[in-house]
Amino acid sequence: MPLTREEREQFLAEPHVAALAVTSAKEGRAPLVVPIWYMYEPGGDLWIMTGRDSLKGVSIAAAGRFSMMVERVTPTVRYVSVEGGVITTRDATREQLVEISSRYLPPEKVDGYVDFAWREHGEQVVIHMRPEHWLSADLGGA
Numbered sequence: 001m002p003l004t005r006e007e008r009e010q011f012l013a014e015p016h017v018a019a020l021a022v023t024s025a026k027e028g029r030a031p032l033v034v035p036i037w038y039m040y041e042p043g044g045d046l047w048i049m050t051g052r053d054s055l056k057g058v059s060i061a062a063a064g065r066f067s068m069m070v071e072r073v074t075p076t077v078r079y080v081s082v083e084g085g086v087i088t089t090r091d092a093t094r095e096q097l098v099e100i101s102s103r104y105l106p107p108e109k110v111d112g113y114v115d116f117a118w119r120e121h122g123e124q125v126v127i128h129m130r131p132e133h134w135l136s137a138d139l140g141g142a
Contacts, residue, residue: 003136008080009042011136015103016070020048025059032059037104038068045130046082049092049100052123060086060127068129076140084132092124 003011020036034056040046046068050057060066064086071079097118101110 008136018068022059022066023063025062047128078138081135082131088128
């Protein structure tokens with residue numbers, strides 16, 4: 001059964017690891033599908049952080065859009081998929097790295113991870129996407 005708008009937006013706002021899909025910038029390759037952390041608040045745009053020169057970053061820049069899917073398997077199988085165009089790409093800040101890391105990591109791990117990632121991951125960008133198309137379902141219906 002499809003989720004209501006409120007249900008799908010609330011589900012997407014939860015801290016799931018998303019599967020991001022984008023047309024690959026590499027000639028002759030299938031679409032790129034990779035796990036990623038993201039930020040989203042109901043009714044808004046979503047954002048991700050990635051390396052500017054990573055295959056993901058280059059592919060999103062070339063395509064101008066991407067899709068993401070989040071799911072859970074208990075207590076029922078539920079998923080939400082969104083697809084939309086990139087609305088902004090900006091240099092990432094350390095504060096954004098702290099924000100997204102705090103969503104996914106235990107508090108005692110955030111500072112260490114942020115220090116490591118800021119130093120080792122290279123130039124990062126934050127890409128904002130406006131969800132245009134949604135697919136959703138809860139397969140454990142009544």
